[in-house]
Amino acid sequence: MKQTLAIVFGLAVILAFFVGYEGTLKNGVSAGAGAQELNKEIRVGLPGLDDQGKGAIAFVKVRLAKGSGKVFIEFSQGEPLVGDQTQSSIQTAFKVATKVAKELGAADADGVDAFYTFETDSDSVSGKSAGAAMALATIALLTGREQKENVLITGTIQDDESIGAVSGVLEKAKAGRQFNYTTILVPVGTSSAVKQEQVCEREQQEFTTITRCQTRSVPVDIASEAGITVIEVANVRQAIEYALK
């Protein structure tokens, strides 16, 4: 009996230690990264192009913590490498987002650090086309507004809040449709594209038929081609109207 009680006692102590230790680690209770969580996190889709030029959707998780305006990216094992152009884009996105959020009345826009983590099947993320998406996601967190789950955005973000042109909008729109997004916001002037089409003409002659084919550039309306609503936006504030609740 005494032995049983002693075993129970020992197990209780070990269990308590284990629960406390793991729970503390998981909740990041330390003076390090993530210690002063604002419990603000958002995950948004990023339309992009894979190595073959085909449209694909990656994701970025944006998290805020109490801080002083620092911007961090995550390089952990299993996460993709982040190109320096994308890093530059993140910096601009954060700068624009804090400025816009402050003007929209966000109380703690200056006192935060931001953390950006990418999820993709690719080994790396590169380019600036996710800038507008990251700016919007950061604004959503700072202002406490939710982002509409069925709306995507593609475009660079400039210091003056404008959203700049990117390539492959048609492919990105198609990828968005495959992932069940219903709307994609695009930079001004990019809601139509040009695709190469082979057009053949047949000429019936006396004893034979001659077929002449040529490749032509054909204008394409992206919304019709991709089966998704396409809205052009000039800047972040216009994008907010469509993307945030």
Next chain:
Amino acid sequence: MKKLFFALIGVAFLSALSLSYFLTARDAHTVEFSAPAITEVGKGMLIGFTVKATPGSGRVLVNIENAFYREDVENSIKKAKAIAGDYLGLNPNGFDLTIELKSSQKIVGGESAGVAFVTAIAAAMSGKKIRSDVAVSAAVDERGNALAVNGVDEKILSAIELEKNYFIVAESQTILHEQTLSKSIQIVRVKNAGDAIKLMVE
């Protein structure tokens, strides 16, 4: 008697829970170190970094406020964390690492800071510090072997200018002006990152 026993179990349980909390909720440990580099005009310089280790879940967070990091540096950092963990016999996924540059640079590129990152991360994870009189410039492979780098003469010169006493390089490193430079600084050759850790971490 039974009530007393269950009360004792309750107290022991709460004590163990509290003890585990205080053991993990310790202060982060930050290490400062310098990595030799070459500027755009080919001059050597030492770039200051800090590495902070906290109990966590294996995240590596890099502050991009002061510079952008090329993909080879990102690879270098990922490798360095795994190698440091192996050397110390610690699970690197038990720590979150935060890496920051101390001054503004445009872009940080190249793998020549590989061993430097390994030693700094090892120091941060083990609560120790890096000797301030030593600089190191060597890349590192997945197994922790130290590899030769470019522009080492210029880097050694910058270390001399900053009054470092020792400069660590890979065993296979060619130094064009070794004879001249070694009059002003002690050049130490290492086979692997583990050897560098032994020399630099105190």
